[in-house]
Amino acid sequence: MARRSLPEINAGSMADIAFLLLIFWLVTTTIDSDEGIKRQLPPPVPEDLVDIPPVRERNVFVVLVNSNDDLLVEGEELKIGRLKQKAKDFLIANGDGLLYGDKPEDPDLPVRERISKAAVKQKVGEYREFVKTAADDETKDTYQKVLEDWEKKLSAIELLGGEFKTLPGSAIISMRNDNNTTYDAYLNVQNELEAAVNELRDELAVAKFGMTYKELEDEYEKNSENTEMLAKIYAVRLVYPQRISEAEPSSANN
């Protein structure tokens, strides 16, 4: 008798087995998403620190959240829905010199000051000289940092096509909450404040560079040697800095 050829193994049920595996996998895994609001916590305050420099009241945007999740913004009760606009008004202040031009000064809002190109150029020149003639490495480094700051300003003026107005360095958004505030309310406030900054940045970035701020950042993330993108990001940040701070928790909170 001739040798029987091996019959082909029926692979029809293979699909069923694979499906079973697939479904098992789908059911047992959860897609973990790691998205959220990022924050940089301030470094711990040294205990011997006593003097905190006074900040002018008009330069601080105060947001208080009480134990019932109600908001007190700049001394007035406010619904969460209106917080973003109020924060934007604070950041725009008397106009940024670009999209928002000039606005009358408000005694409750900070005063933005126009930085003139000539003055910035002069500073850049000065500090270049300082860096060259610095006595030791340490002073050189400090001068180098200041120089970089001024160079960023200069490139910002050039990129944004005009002398803009900067917020005073002490202008901040300050938030304080009660121990009984819910986390939901807290994060909502943080989110609205962040949204205010982001929307202003987006407006500016779209008007000047044709991309949203996020797109600029993504573009830079893709290629970290893209210095042009980085300069654009710095320029937008200079006009609208993100300065959201949280008050030190105190034992006698409210």
Next chain:
Amino acid sequence: MAFGKKKRREMGAISTASLPDIVFMLLFFFMVATVLRTEEEQVRVIRPEASELYKIEKKHLIRYINVGYPQDKRYGNEPVIQLNDDIATVESIQGWVDAQRKTIDEREQSKMWVSLKVHKDTKMGIVTDIKQELRKASALKVLYSAGQRDRTE
């Protein structure tokens, strides 16, 4: 044939031989695309929602602190902290941060993120305590984990 000329050519059955391959491909795709939950959930967390989200691309730099209602009622009915697989106290956070930092490559230790997954009904008292401990441990980069929603008008 019974039906004579009408059905001279029968349609051959569609070969299903490649079906397993297709399904296996799907399976592999899901296996690669999903991240396995590495820790057991000891607390129930429903995250709040926010619109200004940031996504951390480098997952190996993230460490998680979960705060939520304990699954095991022996721990009470108030939100508790979960570090790794265990319920922990606020005081143990500093030690935990130091231990976690050592698990990251030395060059990237300063880039460690701490993701706070906090139940939305948690009172801020406990969260503030955690933040203070993180500051003391110099783990300053935090992410308040949240779900996606649209910006308010």
